[in-house]
Amino acid sequence: MKPEFIKSKKGNQLIFMAGYKYYTKKIRKTGDAVRKRWQCSTNSARGCKASITTIDDVIVSLNICHNHEPIPKKTGIKIKKKYL
Numbered sequence: 001m002k003p004e005f006i007k008s009k010k011g012n013q014l015i016f017m018a019g020y021k022y023y024t025k026k027i028r029k030t031g032d033a034v035r036k037r038w039q040c041s042t043n044s045a046r047g048c049k050a051s052i053t054t055i056d057d058v059i060v061s062l063n064i065c066h067n068h069e070p071i072p073k074k075t076g077i078k079i080k081k082k083y084l
């Protein structure tokens with residue numbers, strides 16, 4: 001499973017992975033490392049608790065127990081990071 005970093009129409013960064021989108025819920029800086037907590041983007045609408053944790057955009061923790069079907073891959077503009 002490879003995550004893709006995309007941008008929403010509003011310009012927010014999202015992760016798209018395996019048919020699910022995640023938005024940044026929390027950003028915490030520890031020294032030079034940026035730790036982000038990503039929440040499933042349909043979380044608020046359907047109560048999905050799936051989430052991802054990244055440090056410097058590398059996934060370190062995954063909880064991908066979604067309570068809904070994946071979305072078709074059409075929304076958002078793809079911006080691939082060079083080091084991914």
Ligand SMILES: [Zn+2]
Nearest residue numbers: 040048050066
């Ligand atoms: Zn979900």
